[in-house]
Amino acid sequence: SCDKHAHEYHNLSDISVLCSYVHLQKLELPHNKIQDLSCVSHMPYLVMLDASYNEISNFFEFQPPKNLKEVNFSHNRMTKMRDLSAYASLTKLDLDYNSFSEISGLEQCCRLTHLSLAHNKISRISGLGGLPLTHLCLRGNHLEKIEGLEHLKSLQVLDLSQNRITSLSGLENLHLLGSLNLEKNLVSSVNMYDPPMDVVAARDHITHLVYQLMQPQVLYESTLPSTDFPYPMLVLTGPRGCGKRELTHRLCQEFNEYFAYGICHTTRGPYFGEENGLDYHFVSEEVFQSMIHTGKLIQTIQYGGHSYGLTRDAVENVAREGLACCVHMELEGVVSLKKSYFEPRYILLIPTQVEKYIGHLKARGLYTQAQMDAAVSRIELYANTNRQRPGFFDNVIPCDDWEDAYKTLRQAVKEYLLLEEQEEGENNNRASPDNTSTGVYVFVYSHHH
């Protein structure tokens, strides 16, 4: 009760008389001066215990009632958790406003879905292992980073507000998360003008996830999160103008029984001859922002002063045809897509001869010198990522010569698809890639004609 006068009557400190109430299933004792709960040892049928707002310093010092499900010990004086394996039926545990400095002893609480430890003195998240938690509140603690959550696959609501968290990394893979509170942390103290790629990706991922979950939506089975059968998706990445766009289209043409081109949205204007809805959907910044806020986007990046993003719809339109989505992206897009539940194959197309690469850029006649310099300088970023994060890319293909690159690429794709490769030979009467190179992207192969 919040009623001040009521408190005057809430002065119970000795509750030993309850020892004879052996059949109690529900016991509510909030707002008293209780220090000793040992009488609970005599209540084997207890299901619900509320001893909030008391003076208890002992944590679960009573014989475990076999079916004890909900316990509220908030606003007490507890400092140390202990092994609760004897209390395995616990589903809700409220320990707010105590003085715990560590989370421990919960490993065997295999039914625990709600855990609240707001306003304690916890400095790191630990001991939560693979608990089936759907709700976790650690508001008002001393956390500096997000860790130890990676196995909480059921987590839906997470409150980490009022801590000292500086970075959002550690939130990856929480696919069911629908509510996240990070109010009053120090996240803004990371360099917002040039935050690390992973921070941007994590932040964007959470934004998209949260907005998406706020929308009523139909999910296509084929794109649903599943660890057994991840939705097949193919991503070609590499610096601008490395040929990934053309190779993506060419792949989608040749393997049109398997792949279709995933059409991203962008706020840049169409280049001469570019048609809306073919390479991109061209939209205004305003529309793009509203798409973010209506949860349409799986992933976004800023590149060259414009926004680019892949929508759930783009993937689902392809999935509806029974095909896998094939897209091309800058590295930041890959980092961000890796945070989603999609598990694409990532193929890096890397220029190894800078002069040739510059030649490709110049031949397009689209870029300023500054844009070309920027593109060239990013080759190193890709190469470094590949060196420093083994396995980050599933395949790495040099793209100095697009024809060679395509041969290697289609071979890799055939391996993914478990298609048997016939011996390439003079008598091979299968349609050669050149025959399929019709239409808009014919310029890719121009040196062959």
Ligand SMILES: Nc1ncnc2c1ncn2[C@@H]1O[C@H](COP(=O)(O)OP(=O)(O)OP(=O)(O)O)[C@@H](O)[C@H]1O
């Ligand atoms: N959703 C996305 N996420 C990340 N990167 C993207 C996305 N959509 C497009 N991109 C990438 O953004 C870069 C700029 O694309 P844009 O089409 O404006 O330039 P471009 O000069 O034609 O480059 P390219 O020929 O490599 O596509 C390209 O590298 C492209 O692959």
